[in-house]
Amino acid sequence: MVAAVTNSAVLTMGRVESAGPSERERRWTALMEESLQGDASAYQQLLVLLTVALRNVVRSRARAAGLDAEDVVQEVLLALHLKRGTWIEGTPVAPWVAAIARNKIVDALRRRGQRIEIPIESVIESLWIDTTADEGQAHDLERLLGRLSERQREVVRTVSLEGYSAQEAAARLRMSEGAVRVTLHRSLKTLAAFFRAVPHED
Amino acid sequence: MKTETLIRLLAADNTQPVTPIGRSLAAAFTMGGSVSVLLFVLTMHPRADITAALYTPRFVSKLLICLSLAGAAAILLIRAARPLPSRRLSIIAIPLLLLIVAIVIELSVMPASTWLPRLIGRNARHCLSLIPLLSLAPAASVLIALTRGAPLRPALAGAAAGLVAGGFGAVLYGLTCPDDSPLFVGTWYTLAIGAVATASAWVGNRLLRW
Numbered sequence: 001m002v003a004a005v006t007n008s009a010v011l012t013m014g015r016v017e018s019a020g021p022s023e024r025e026r027r028w029t030a031l032m033e034e035s036l037q038g039d040a041s042a043y044q045q046l047l048v049l050l051t052v053a054l055r056n057v058v059r060s061r062a063r064a065a066g067l068d069a070e071d072v073v074q075e076v077l078l079a080l081h082l083k084r085g086t087w088i089e090g091t092p093v094a095p096w097v098a099a100i101a102r103n104k105i106v107d108a109l110r111r112r113g114q115r116i117e118i119p120i121e122s123v124i125e126s127l128w129i130d131t132t133a134d135e136g137q138a139h140d141l142e143r144l145l146g147r148l149s150e151r152q153r154e155v156v157r158t159v160s161l162e163g164y165s166a167q168e169a170a171a172r173l174r175m176s177e178g179a180v181r182v183t184l185h186r187s188l189k190t191l192a193a194f195f196r197a198v199p200h201e202d
Numbered sequence: 203m204k205t206e207t208l209i210r211l212l213a214a215d216n217t218q219p220v221t222p223i224g225r226s227l228a229a230a231f232t233m234g235g236s237v238s239v240l241l242f243v244l245t246m247h248p249r250a251d252i253t254a255a256l257y258t259p260r261f262v263s264k265l266l267i268c269l270s271l272a273g274a275a276a277i278l279l280i281r282a283a284r285p286l287p288s289r290r291l292s293i294i295a296i297p298l299l300l301l302i303v304a305i306v307i308e309l310s311v312m313p314a315s316t317w318l319p320r321l322i323g324r325n326a327r328h329c330l331s332l333i334p335l336l337s338l339a340p341a342a343s344v345l346i347a348l349t350r351g352a353p354l355r356p357a358l359a360g361a362a363a364g365l366v367a368g369g370f371g372a373v374l375y376g377l378t379c380p381d382d383s384p385l386f387v388g389t390w391y392t393l394a395i396g397a398v399a400t401a402s403a404w405v406g407n408r409l410l411r412w
Contacts, residue, residue, distance in 0.1 A: 036220045043212070086223045181215070
């Protein structure tokens with residue numbers, strides 16, 4: 001079992017990180033490679049770093065459309081997660097992240113009835129911005145959770161408390177570890193589908 | 203839900219190595235392709251003169267054109283399965299160019315009076331039904347694997363899946379089909395493979411949004 005890194009510690013690393021693009025790219029690539037080997041701790045670090053960068057990408061574009069930026073950030077994170085198999089080892093991480101973020105931002109805006117063009121280069125540029133925006137309010141995910149089945153909600157809630165040790169979650173839920181993993185994965189896929197299908201409400 | 207909580211959930215779902223999309227697609231094609239080969243072995247047979255045909259330029263060019271289509275489409279497929287804008291989609295022009303060259307040679311060596319009979323051939327109806335039939339399993343399996351991808355253009359990814367499957371189905375069918383003229387291939391094979399690609403693009407456009 002990989003040693004758990006507490007979220008607050010990782011968040012601090014994200015905040016103090018102010019390296020240039022190439023340094024950042026190297027760090028993202030290294031973490032991405034470890035993540036795809038199934039390293040949950042490296043993956044968690046990567047997602048925290050990406051979240052900081054994604055807020056800069058999403059903020060201005062979402063606000064202009066009257067969307068809550070954090071909702072879009074979460075939707076992008078979910079998409080990055082489910083599609084992480086489309087990153088190819090040895091290729092830069094930033095353009096791949098930007099491509100998925102761009103697709104999701106355009107999607108979110110389209111659901112609001114706005115069609116806009118977002119050049120991918122401008123998204124990559126925003127990824128390198130050096131400010132750290134605060135976490136905004138997110139509403140969508142909480143609401144969409146309510147539409148999962150009882151069992152899925154239970155697993156999601158327990159895992160979100162216990163972190164990635166599915167063992168503990170399994171023991172608490174009296175399920176097998178495998179069943180917890182499968183249910184969690186299906187829940188995440190379902191949530192992503194909900195995001196796609198439901199227009200954002202005010 | 204706090205983003206921090208979401209991240210913890212996502213990390214909890216990342217405890218196993220992740221299969222790269224290229225490998226998923228290759229595995230799916232191998233599976234679907236095997237079903238087609240089995241179907242071919244069980245219900246069809248290579249033409250009787252296949253050994254002699256292997257020494258004729260028309261038969262060989264027919265297979266090469268279909269193989270090059272499957273190969274070029276496979277490269278297109280892997281690019282189209284990713285979210286990044288893909289360059290050099292024009293690779294798909296290679297089999298088309300080969301076909302055009304073959305047609306031009308055919309037209310220049312054969313008298314005009316033979317063109318139409320060669321184009322119509324003997325087995326157009328078989329060609330139009332058996333190529334889609336032999337493409338069905340690989341097209342379906344690759345489309346399902348593509349749902350793990352993140353295509354920038356879902357219809358294009360679907361079309362690429364159809365071209366891979368159609369090219370492969372055409373190679374199999376080509377082993378039993380007695381019509382080798384590039385005029386026949388350019389008409390009926392193209393129609394059959396085009397139908398597979400169109401249907402697959404239609405499915406892809408609906409199935410592959412993410």
